[in-house]
Amino acid sequence: MDRRAFLRAAGLAGAGTVFAGCSSTGTTTPGGQPTTTLPLPPTTTTVIVPPPPPNWESLRARISGTLLLPGEKDFDTARQVYNPLTDTRKPVAIARCETPEDVQACVALAAESKVPIAARSGGHSYAGYSIPESGLQVDLSEMKAITVRPDGTVRIGAGARLTDVYTELAKAGKCLPAGSCPTVGIAGLTLGGGIGVLSRKFGLTCDRLDAASVVTADSRIVEASASAGADLFWALRGGGGGNFGIVTEFVFGTVPAPALTVFTMRFPAGSTTDVLGAWQQWIGTTPPELWSNIIVVGGAQAPSCEVSGCFVGSPGELNGLLAGLKVRPSSRVVQAKEYLDGMRFFAGSSQRQSFVASSRMLPGPVDPAKITRVMTGRPGLDLLVDALGGAVADLAPSDTAFPHRKAFASAQIYMKTDAAGAARATTQVGEVRDALTEFTGATGYVNYIDPTMPDWATAYYGANLPRLQQIAKSVDPNRVFAFPQAIPQSAS
Structure with missing residues (x-):
C-alpha cells in the first residue's frame, strides 16, 4: 500500500470508529456533554493529466x-x-x-x-x-548566414561551420579566434568557451562575443548582451551548449586578419619524457603571439610525440623562439601562411570519425616521466596538450562562465575506435583521464564532454557552477532543455 492509500485508509478507519458510537441526536460523552456529528471532509484526488502528444x-x-x-x-x-x-x-x-x-x-x-x-x-x-x-x-544548419559589417563586427547564424566562417572573414580581412576542425559549428564552440590556435593572442571565441539571439524555454526570442540580459549573456560565454535555450544568431567583434607562421616538429622514439619536460618549461616563457601543443601518441611500447604551433608573426621571429626549446627534433617544418591558409593547416579531416574522448585542465606542468608511463602500452590513444595563458588568462575565472582562465593547458584524451572496440576505448580513455587527476583535480573542458566524467558539473564549471544553476533555473524552470549532463538546477 503506498503512502497516499495508507493515509486515506487510516483516516477513514478513524472516522468510522468515532461515528459508530455516536449519533447527531441525544448522544452524550461519558462526562455527560452533548456531542455533534461533523460531516466528513471531502476526499480529494490528484489527477495527473498527461501532456498532449506532439502534433x-x-x-x-x-x-x-x-x-x-x-x-x-x-x-x-x-x-x-x-x-x-x-x-x-x-x-x-x-x-x-x-x-x-x-x-x-x-x-x-x-x-x-x-x-x-x-x-x-x-x-x-x-x-x-x-x-x-x-x-x-x-x-540549424540552414541558418548559416555570415555578414561582416562596416564596424568590423560579424553576424553569424548558429548553423554556420568554421570552414565557412573563416572563408567569409578572410574575404573581409578579418579574424575571429576559434577552433580548428572545419565542420565544428560556431554555436557549440562558442557556448563552451572556444579554445583554438589563436587563443593565447586573441582570447577564446566566447571572449569576442558581443551579443546573441536566444529562443528561451518559454519560446520567446531574447537578445543577450552586456547591456541586456547580462546574466544570460554571462552564462552563454562558457556555460555549455544546450543549457539555457537555443541560440539562433551571434554577433562577434573581430580583429584584422594576421599573417601567420605555422610549424611542426617530430622527435625520435624514446624521447617523449625529455620533450614534454622541455616543452612545458619553454611554452611558459614565450609571448602570447605563439600558440603550441604537444601530442603524445600512445604506443605498444614507448609513446612518441610531436610539437606543433601557430605564430602571429614572421618565420624569422618564430625560428628565434623555437631555438629556446632545448630538445632537437628529428624533423622540423616552418611555413609562412596567410590567415585563411593558416586556419586550413590545422583543419584535419571533415569526414565522420568514430572516437571516445575526455579531458582535463592542467593548472601547471606535469611530471613528464609519469605521463610517459601512463601512455605506454596504449596504441591508438593520443594525449593532446594545448597551451593556454596569454589573453585567455587576462580575464578572471568569474568574468565569464568559462572557469579555467588560469589553466596552464588543456589536455584532451582521444582514441579512435569502432563500435566493437568502443568499450575498450572508453576504459582506456578513462584510465588516462583518472591518472591525470593527480595533477588536475576535478577539471575538464565542457566542449569535450564525457558521459563517464566523475563529478562532471564541478569539472566543467568549477566555482561558476552555483551561478549557472541559478540562471538555468531562472530561464528554464521546467527543464525544457534537460539532457543527461545539463546543468543541474540548484534546490533553492
Missing part, C-alpha cells in the same frame, strides 16, 4: 523549414552527427529550421508536449547530445 503535422505546417519523421526520405541521414558511435540514438522528429520563428515553434511544441529537444549546429557533441533520444532535433 507533428501542425508543426510541419507552422515552420518554413522541413520536418522529417522516421521512415521519411533523408531522416536516417539527417540525424547522423560527426561521431558514428552515436548512430544508435534516434530522435522522433528532425526540424530543419530556416528562421528564428521556426525554432520558436519547435520549442513551444517541446514545452507543451514534454518531448526532449536539442539543437544541432555542427553535430560535434562528443556524447551525441545533439541527437535527443526519442526527442525533437532542431537542425
Whole structure:
C-alpha cells in the first residue's frame, strides 16, 4: 500500500470508529456533554493529466523549414552527427529550421508536449547530445548566414561551420579566434568557451562575443548582451551548449586578419619524457603571439610525440623562439601562411570519425616521466596538450562562465575506435583521464564532454557552477532543455 492509500485508509478507519458510537441526536460523552456529528471532509484526488502528444503535422505546417519523421526520405541521414558511435540514438522528429520563428515553434511544441529537444549546429557533441533520444532535433544548419559589417563586427547564424566562417572573414580581412576542425559549428564552440590556435593572442571565441539571439524555454526570442540580459549573456560565454535555450544568431567583434607562421616538429622514439619536460618549461616563457601543443601518441611500447604551433608573426621571429626549446627534433617544418591558409593547416579531416574522448585542465606542468608511463602500452590513444595563458588568462575565472582562465593547458584524451572496440576505448580513455587527476583535480573542458566524467558539473564549471544553476533555473524552470549532463538546477 503506498503512502497516499495508507493515509486515506487510516483516516477513514478513524472516522468510522468515532461515528459508530455516536449519533447527531441525544448522544452524550461519558462526562455527560452533548456531542455533534461533523460531516466528513471531502476526499480529494490528484489527477495527473498527461501532456498532449506532439502534433507533428501542425508543426510541419507552422515552420518554413522541413520536418522529417522516421521512415521519411533523408531522416536516417539527417540525424547522423560527426561521431558514428552515436548512430544508435534516434530522435522522433528532425526540424530543419530556416528562421528564428521556426525554432520558436519547435520549442513551444517541446514545452507543451514534454518531448526532449536539442539543437544541432555542427553535430560535434562528443556524447551525441545533439541527437535527443526519442526527442525533437532542431537542425540549424540552414541558418548559416555570415555578414561582416562596416564596424568590423560579424553576424553569424548558429548553423554556420568554421570552414565557412573563416572563408567569409578572410574575404573581409578579418579574424575571429576559434577552433580548428572545419565542420565544428560556431554555436557549440562558442557556448563552451572556444579554445583554438589563436587563443593565447586573441582570447577564446566566447571572449569576442558581443551579443546573441536566444529562443528561451518559454519560446520567446531574447537578445543577450552586456547591456541586456547580462546574466544570460554571462552564462552563454562558457556555460555549455544546450543549457539555457537555443541560440539562433551571434554577433562577434573581430580583429584584422594576421599573417601567420605555422610549424611542426617530430622527435625520435624514446624521447617523449625529455620533450614534454622541455616543452612545458619553454611554452611558459614565450609571448602570447605563439600558440603550441604537444601530442603524445600512445604506443605498444614507448609513446612518441610531436610539437606543433601557430605564430602571429614572421618565420624569422618564430625560428628565434623555437631555438629556446632545448630538445632537437628529428624533423622540423616552418611555413609562412596567410590567415585563411593558416586556419586550413590545422583543419584535419571533415569526414565522420568514430572516437571516445575526455579531458582535463592542467593548472601547471606535469611530471613528464609519469605521463610517459601512463601512455605506454596504449596504441591508438593520443594525449593532446594545448597551451593556454596569454589573453585567455587576462580575464578572471568569474568574468565569464568559462572557469579555467588560469589553466596552464588543456589536455584532451582521444582514441579512435569502432563500435566493437568502443568499450575498450572508453576504459582506456578513462584510465588516462583518472591518472591525470593527480595533477588536475576535478577539471575538464565542457566542449569535450564525457558521459563517464566523475563529478562532471564541478569539472566543467568549477566555482561558476552555483551561478549557472541559478540562471538555468531562472530561464528554464521546467527543464525544457534537460539532457543527461545539463546543468543541474540548484534546490533553492
